[in-house]
Amino acid sequence: MKSTAEHSIPFDYSTAALSNDTLLTLYQRMLKPRMIEEKMLILLRQGKISKWFSGIGQEAISVGVASVLDKEEYILPMHRNLGVFTTREIPLNRLFSQWQGKANGFTKGRDRSFHFGTQEYKIVGMISHLGPQFGVADGISLANLLKKNNQICAVFTGEGGTSEGDIHEALNVASVWSLPVLFCIENNGYGLSTPTSEQYNCEHLADRGKGYGMESHIIEGNNIVEVYSQLKAITDDMRVNPRPVLVEFKTFRMRGHEEASGTKYVPQDLMDQWAAKDPVENFAAYLRQEGILTEAMEVEYKSAIVHEINDNLELAFAENPIESSESEELDDVYQNFVYQEVEQSETTQELRFVDAISEGLKQSMERHDNLVIMGQDVAEYGGVFKITEGFIEQFGKARVRNTPICESAIVSASMGLSISGYKSVMEMQFADFVTSGFNPIVNYLAKSHYRWGQAADVVVRMPCGAGVGAGPFHSQTNEAWFTHTPGLKVVYPAFPADAKGLLATAIEDPNPVLFFEHKALYRSIRQEVPVNYYTLPLGKAARLNSGTDISIITYGAGVHWALDEIKKRPEVSVDLIDLRTLQPLDVAAIYDSVKRTGKVLLLQEDSMFGGIASDIAALIAEHCFEHLDGPIMRVGSLETPIPFAAALEKNYLPQQRLTAAIDKLLAY
Secondary structure, X not given: OEEOOOOEEOOOHHHOOOOHHHHHHHHHHHHHHHHHHHHHHHHHHOOOOOOOOOOOOOHHHHHHHXXXXXXXXXXXXXXXXXXXXXXXXXXXXXXXXXXXOOOOOOOOOOOOOOOOOEOOOOEOOOOOOOOHHHHHHHHHHHHHHHHOOOOOEEEEEEOOHHHOHHHHHHHHHHHHOOOOEEEEEEEOOEEOOEEHHHOOOOOOHHHHHHHOOOEEEEEEOOOHHHHHHHHHHHHHHHHHOOXXXXXXXXXXXXXXXXXXXXXXXXOHHHHHHHHOOOHHHHHHHHHHHOOOOOHHHHHHHHHHXXXXXXXXXXXXXXXXXXXXXXXXXXXXXXXXXXXXXXXXXXXXXXXXXXXXXXXXXXXXHXXXXXXXXXXXXXXXXXXXXXXXXXXHHHHOOOOEEEOOOOHHHHHHHHHHHHHOOOEEEEEOOOHHHHHHHHHHHHHHHOOHHHHHOOOOOEEEEEEEOOOOOOOOOOOOOXXXXXXXXXXXXXXXXXXXXXXXXXXXXXXXXXXXXXXXXEHHHHOOOEEEEEOOOOOOOOOOOEEEEOOOOEEEEEOOHHHHHHHHHHHHOOOOOEEEEEXXXXXXXXXXXXXXXXXHHOOEEEEEEEEOOOOHXXXXXXXXXXHOHHHOOOOOEEEEEOOOOOOOOHHHHHHHOOHHHHHHHHHHHHOO
16 A cells, blocks of 8 residues: 555555556556536536436446456446546537437437447447346357457446345356456445345355356455456456456445435445545556656646536537437337248248258258357257257257356347347247246346337247146247237247248347247147248238128138037138237237138137237227128137136137137127
C-alpha cells in the first residue's frame, strides 16, 4: 500500500508493468462513465430521464473487461456496466436517446436503459430475467468454436443473479463443451436489498467453479490495474486454449439498486469502508503521485468529457419524441421473411410421419451448412424417437450436439448461435419439458427482434400429444402457451408431406418457430412424400374436404379424428380445414369456410379453457356473426391433467364427445 499526505491509497498499482499510455487510457475510460453517471443523476432528479441503475464504484470492472476484449468479440453487459458501452465508443447522443426512449436509440423506445443490444458494437443487451444471459454467451462462444476464429465472449451478472437456475445450467454447458466464455460475477454486496449472506452460503462465488470443473479467479474489482492485468493474461490464453473461466469481482454498489430505492438498508460503516476504495479516485491519486497524471492533464480530460456530454445531450434533447404507427409496431415483431417456394418433385416415396420429419431435417442440414442441431440424446443415440439417427455420421458432432439435461440453457444457446449468424434446431425431447426452457423462449427469443432488431433464427421441435399411454408429463399439447406470445411462430402439421415441407420453411424462416409433432402420428400415419427438398408456406391452411353443411376446423391429431367422422357420415357435407400453422393463422380460410356452411365446430386436443379454439371462436363471432346458422361449437379434452391408463386417457381425449357435438350442431 502506498500513501501520500493527501490520499491514502488502499491498492498497490505498481505490480503490473503497464505503460503510462495504458494507465492513462484506463483512467480516462473510467472517468468518462463516472462523469456521465453524475450528470444522469442530476437529469433523473429533474425528470429528464427515466429509471437509472448506477454503476458508480464499479467502473474498473466494466472498463477492464471491455479493454481486454477485441472489438469483434461480443460482450453481454448488465445494467451497471456503462463503462462497457463507453469503452466500445458508442456515440453518447445515441445512448442519451436510448435513455429518453427516442428513435435514435437502439430500441425505438420499446425498452429502456441498458436493455438493448447492437450488432455494430458487438454488445448483446440484458433482459430483466438475468439468467439467460449466460446461456446466450454459451451460444455465441459455440459459434466462435465452429468458426474457428479464436475469439472469446464475456458475460456479466451480479451475485444475486447467480442464484438463478439458468446460470447454473449455462456454466455446466460451457464446461462440458469447453466454450471460451469469460463469466463475470460482479459481487457488489446486495441484490436490491438482500445481502450476500442471504443469497448464498459459500465463502466465495468463485468456489462454485470447482463444481463445474471450471477455472475460476477472485479479482479485486475496484483495482483497475489488477482487473486489466489479470484479465489480459486470462483472455489471451483463452483464445489459444479455449475454455470457460469464472471470475468473481469483489466490489460494492454505492447507490441504490435503482436510484429510487436508496441505500438506507446498508450500514453506514460499510458504505464508508467501500467509499475509501473508490476505483476512480484512488487510481487518479496514484497517477498524480507517480507524476503520470498532471493537474493540467486532468483538467483537460474532464473538460473534454464535459463538452462531449453536453454536446450530445443537446442532440438528444433536440430530437423529437418518438412517433410510430400500429403497422410499424406490428411489422417489427417479426423479422421480415420472404417465403421462397421450392417446388415438390414428382417422384415420391411412402414415408411415415416420423420419417418425413427426419428426412426434412436431414435435407435442411445439407442445404444450410450453418445449421446446428441440439438436444438430449440426439447424437449417437439418434434421439428418443430416432429422428436424428445416422446424422452424426453424416454431419459430425460439432453440428449434431448432445446436450446436458438443461432446456433453458440450450434455448438460450440457440439464441446466441442466431446472434452469431447460425441457425439451430433444438429438440425439446417432449413438449412437456418446455416448461424448463419457458423463460428464454417467451422472454428472449420472442422479444428480441421487436426490442432491438435481432432475429432469433431458432426452431424448437416439440414432440407432443396423448394417445400413447405416456401419462401427465409426456403427453401435453401445449401450443396455446405460445400462440399467446407475440414474436413466436407455431406450426402443427398432421401429415408427413406437410411436416417435411413446413419444417424446411420453419428452418428457412429467421424467426423463432415452435414446431409441434404429434407422437401418436409418428408411426401410425403414412403418405406419399416428395423425395426432394421442398418448402410449404406458413400461415396457409389446407381444405381437406369441401362441404356446405358444417365446417370442422382443427389441426394435428384432430384432423384424423375429423376424417374418421367424415367417413362415418357420407350423407353430411363437411368442410374440413387443417390449419397446419397456428401462428400465423390463416383467418381467411377460416372465414371462408364459415361462410360456406354457416355452422362451425372447432376441434382441439388441448383442454378447452384457454385453448386456441377459444380465440378462433372469438374471431368468428366478431367477423362472421351474420353468416352463422348455429352456435360456435368447441370440442376439446377434459379439464384434467392427462392420465396414463388407457381407459382414462380415452375418456380424457375428445373423440367420443366429437360425435355428439357434430350431431348437436347439425340439429340447429
